Amino acid sequence: MAVTVSAPRLAAALVPPVGVAYRDLADQIRLLIVDGRITAGSRLPSERELAAATGLSRTTTARVYAELRDAGLLRSRRGSGSVVCVPFAESSASTLIVTPEGDAGIAMTYAAPVAPAGLGRAFEAAITRLPGLLSTTGYLPDGLPALRELLAARYEERGIPTSPDQIIVTNGATAAISLIARAFVGQGDRVLAEAVSYPYAHEAMMSSGGRLIPLPVYADSPWDVEAAVEMLGASNHRAAYLVPDFHNPTGAVMSESARGTLAHAMRRAGTLAVIDESLRDVNLDGIEMPPSMGSFDRDVLLVDSASKTFWGGLRVGWIRAPHEHVMPLVQARMTHDLGSAAFEQLVFAEVLRDPGPMLKRALDGFRNQRDHLVDLLATHLPEMEINRPAGGLGLWAGLPDHNSTHLVAAAREHGLLLTPGPRFFTGAPVAGEAHVRLPYTQSPEVLDDAVHRLAKAYAGRRADEAPNGPRLDLIA
Numbered sequence: 001m002a003v004t005v006s007a008p009r010l011a012a013a014l015v016p017p018v019g020v021a022y023r024d025l026a027d028q029i030r031l032l033i034v035d036g037r038i039t040a041g042s043r044l045p046s047e048r049e050l051a052a053a054t055g056l057s058r059t060t061t062a063r064v065y066a067e068l069r070d071a072g073l074l075r076s077r078r079g080s081g082s083v084v085c086v087p088f089a090e091s092s093a094s095t096l097i098v099t100p101e102g103d104a105g106i107a108m109t110y111a112a113p114v115a116p117a118g119l120g121r122a123f124e125a126a127i128t129r130l131p132g133l134l135s136t137t138g139y140l141p142d143g144l145p146a147l148r149e150l151l152a153a154r155y156e157e158r159g160i161p162t163s164p165d166q167i168i169v170t171n172g173a174t175a176a177i178s179l180i181a182r183a184f185v186g187q188g189d190r191v192l193a194e195a196v197s198y199p200y201a202h203e204a205m206m207s208s209g210g211r212l213i214p215l216p217v218y219a220d221s222p223w224d225v226e227a228a229v230e231m232l233g234a235s236n237h238r239a240a241y242l243v244p245d246f247h248n249p250t251g252a253v254m255s256e257s258a259r260g261t262l263a264h265a266m267r268r269a270g271t272l273a274v275i276d277e278s279l280r281d282v283n284l285d286g287i288e289m290p291p292s293m294g295s296f297d298r299d300v301l302l303v304d305s306a307s308k309t310f311w312g313g314l315r316v317g318w319i320r321a322p323h324e325h326v327m328p329l330v331q332a333r334m335t336h337d338l339g340s341a342a343f344e345q346l347v348f349a350e351v352l353r354d355p356g357p358m359l360k361r362a363l364d365g366f367r368n369q370r371d372h373l374v375d376l377l378a379t380h381l382p383e384m385e386i387n388r389p390a391g392g393l394g395l396w397a398g399l400p401d402h403n404s405t406h407l408v409a410a411a412r413e414h415g416l417l418l419t420p421g422p423r424f425f426t427g428a429p430v431a432g433e434a435h436v437r438l439p440y441t442q443s444p445e446v447l448d449d450a451v452h453r454l455a456k457a458y459a460g461r462r463a464d465e466a467p468n469g470p471r472l473d474l475i476a
Contacts, residue, residue: 005038007045007053013037013422014054015405015433018461021056022063026071027409029064031420033073033084044074044082105415106450111248111393111439115311116362122350126343129350133342140339141330143169143318147345150352151318155302160294162320168329171340172317173278173305177201177241180274180301180319181208183332189238192231192271194222196424196432198248201241201276213237214426222247225258232269239272244293245280249424249437250396251389256290263296273300278317281309281359284367285390298322306348308393309359316340316348366393369440369447376451377438381458394439402433403461410457416450 013032017024032038045053047061054061065082068074076082133144142148148167155162170176177200185191187209193202195214202212213231218224223242231237242262244254254262266273275293283289294302305317321329333339351358373395374388385398399407404421411418421432440447 003039003042005042005044007049010038010045010050011053015403017056018403018406022060022067024406024409025054025056025060025064026067027412028405029068030071030073031405031408037423038084040084042084044084046081105417106442106446106453107417108439108442108450109417109419111437111441112307112312113362113366113393113441115313116358116365118358118361119311119347119351122347122358125350126346129346130343133346136342138339138342140169140342140345141333142326143167143340144342144345144349147316147349147352148318150349151320154352155294155320158292158295160292160298160302160320166321166323166326168319168321168326168333169340169345170317170319170333171315171337172307172312173276173303174200174204174317176303176305176317176319177274177276178204178207179329179333179336180239180272180303181205181210182336183325183328184272185210185239190236192228192237192240193426194242194247195426196222196250197241197243197426198276199423202426205239205241210239212426220250221252222250223252223254223258223262225261228262229265232265232271237269237271239274240266241274241276242293243276243279245277245289246282246389246392248276248279248392249394249435251387251392251394253287253390254290259290259293260296263293263300267297267299273297274303275300276303278303278305278308279392280304282363282366282393283391284363284370287390294320301325306351309362310348310351314344314348316344366440369442369444370395372444373438373440373447373451376447380451380455383458393441394437397436397438399434399436404433404436406461407436407454407457410461411454413460414453414457416453416457418454 014025014028029038044050047065048058050064051058051061065074065076069076073084074082075085142165145164147169148164151167152162152164170179181204185205185208189210190213191205191210192213192215193205195217206212215222215231216224216227218227244259246253263273273293277292280289280292292302293300299322302320303317304320306314307317319329370388374386377384377386377397383400385400386395389395408418408420419437421435421437423432424437425432442450
């Protein structure tokens with residue numbers, strides 16, 4: 001059954017247009033589709049309903065829908081309304097998701113690195129072990145035994161007693177979170193989560209029927225601990241999803257005292273704690289990290305991944321689970337897939353036999369790229385509010401004029417793809433207009449070009465907002 005997006009709901013997701021109104025609104029709706037906030041097959045409100053909800057003219061909304069139809073994102077039929085469609089032809093998909101049309105564009109919509117030097121040798125070493133792997137069926141619903149042993153040893157080194165049978169290898173961290181949601185979250189279950197966080201994790205919880213309950217944002221921190229304790233005590237929450245280490249997207253690190261308080265509160269409330277540690281090892285400045293949440297409560301579910309520290313192409317993530325949760329997770333997985341690719345697990349096992357040198361090279365590169373991007377922004381976009389995070393893979397840049405959606409749309413016209421701040425917010429997406437995430441996972445040369453394009457987009461947007469700029473109600 002097609003999902004119907006009501007006019008009030010769509011209007012609430014849009015910000016007032018700047019410049020040529022119909023083009024601006026069409027760009028905003030395109031971003032909602034690309035981000036997955038409006039899914040393929042959704043039925044949009046009529047032009048008349050959208051005009052009434054936004055206070056714009058029917059002529060303007062008609063031009064908005066015409067732009068979307070021309071871009072191949074909307075199909076309109078008399079009597080059937082306007083339905084969202086996502087093109088999958090190579091030429092269309094590349095312009096929609098990867099790079100803008102007709103330009104050697106730059107995509108900064110993801111915070112993931114290229115493979116570090118030395119990873120190729122891990123592939124070569126894995127090939128020598130391949131005959132032993134080929135003598136098995138290759139079905140590994142809980143993961144390659146050798147890899148699970150190495151991962152369990154890592155937790156032991158952190159002071160978290162773990163046996164290999166507590167490890168379940170998945171196709172990345174997002175797959176791990178989705179698996180947890182399928183196994184433990186049901187229709188209508190309340191799930192406590194940071195109001196600003198990794199959107200695909202939130203959507204995984206909601207796809208299983210979970211109802212997200214966002215934490216208030218406390219000052220510049222994504223964790224209002226006092227409010228969280230009160231919320232956990234006031235009503236039943238089936239699960240909680242938190243990113244305490246170099247939080248995505250803010251880069252914040254939860255304090256040791258906050259971890260202890262929250263772990264105790266979740267355990268007392270019977271709330272299943274899902275802790276995403278996929279950025280914990282991306283410690284660029286070598287700061288002393290608080291203990292893992294698993295040190296405060298060994299029954300939490302710890303999620304991690306090879307994607308951020310090594311390479312996303314390995315598609316290896318994992319869950320460290322208490323014994324009683326292992327079988328429900330494996331059983332839930334069997335309805336979805338029968339295991340992660342065996343060879344990639346073999347490669348990652350080779351990486352973990354001596355991860356230090358490769359990790360150091362990766363962190364050195366990230367640190368250089370972070371500092372380079374911070375310096376570029378200070379020079380070319382001093383209006384932005386930039387905090388240099390001690391770790392993680394992106395900047396959470398503050399925008400004094402709260403125009404994230406408009407800026408992202410303008411940047412696309414200059415061949416730069418970004419993710420707008422509202423994409424990371426749950427509950428009150430308009431709050432995200434004050435920020436834009438800027439990953440520093442690309443080379444300094446690419447970052448030079450990206451900031452040059454961003455500065456041009458920002459200057460153009462400011463010109464549109466000037467008193468003598470184009471009137472908002474003009475159609476051109």
